[in-house]
Amino acid sequence: MEFPKKRMRRLRISDGMRRLVRQTKLSADDFVYPLFVKDGSGLKEPISSMDDCFYFSPDTAASEAMEVASLGVPAVLVFGQPVKKDSTGSQAWAENGVVQQAVEQIKRAVPELVVITDVCLCAYTESGHCGVVKDGKIDNDSTCELLAKVALSHAQAGADIIAPSDMMDGRVYYIREALEKNGFHETAIMAYSAKYASSFYGPFRDIADSAPSFGDRKSYQMDPANADEAMAEIALDIEEGADIVMVKPALAFLDVIRRAKERFDYPLAAYNVSGEYMMLNAAAKADVLDKDAAMMEVLYAIKRAGADIIITYFAKQAAKLLK
Ligand code: PBG
DSSP states (O other), X not given: OXXXXXXXXXXXXXXXXXXXXXXXXXXXXXXXXXXXXXXXXXXXXXXXXXXXXXXXXXXXXXXXXXXXXXXXXXXXXXXXXXXXXXXXXXXXXOTTOHHHHHHHHHHHHOTTSEEEEEEOSTTTBTTOOSSEEETTEEEHHHHHXXXXXXXXXXXXXXXXXXEEOSOOTTHHHHHHHHHHHTTOTTOEEEXXXXXXXXXXXHHHHHHHTOOOSSSOSTTTSBOTTOSHXXXXXXXXXXXXXXXXXXXXXXXXXXXXXXXXXXXXXXXXXXXXXXXXXXXXXXXXHTXXXXXXXXXXXXXXXXXXXXXXXXXXXXXXXXXXXXX
């Protein structure tokens, strides 16, 4: 059909018309809000590298979780900052570790909120690596055994979903086995399946105090130039027992999100990471763009690309706008 029979502007002419033909719908249901916890009580300490983000203690994390739930956001993702680090990251599976305590308190305060826990060693090891270092290298299989212990301790504390972010081979298999063996048949796994070695984790590494003390993460996180490999990673995690798979970061990898959604009929999460969040905040602070509008545009892009679940530091702000 040609002009003037076809005029594309007819369906853009009013807000009602635009709402009527809007293809991608966002709601608070799409979001997961990350929470950072450390030891103590009554804590709400601003995080210098991340605007409007705080360290909570287990008790204040529970109150924050209540607010998140009241905004209609269905889930939180809990990260911990241990009291002390060691060579194996043993605080990660300590029964009274900070994540374990926070999970218990959040579940007690808001049972209906889905609690997801990040499973990794990087915030807990002296090396800052996501795995155990042996002879200067990251040892895959012994790391998987420890990650399974971490996952089990989170499930015991009441976590609904375990989210391994380390990128070791076979870790989903090890974790699923440990959960099944110990009766946690209903604890789900959200695997950080296609996780890239990205510079966009910069602000997060400040928060988690988890920058590697030597080398980088390129021997386990993916090369940003590759997309076929992401499909292979996702396929393996599904076979090993992941219930949800993930692409991370989101914005520089929208094509990977789209390919994953087309290829696998499977729940797909995307992580709108710390650097993506701060990039936008910094531009807004410099007064060069409208933060709310840019935030919504980015969230629409991630959803439109194919993500079913968006993990984002914008979750609360966006949920308020969508109310
Ligand atoms: C831990 C982990 C990281 C992030 C989530 N889990 C950092 C990393 O791999 O270096 C990044 C989150 C963000 O940047 O928002 N492995």
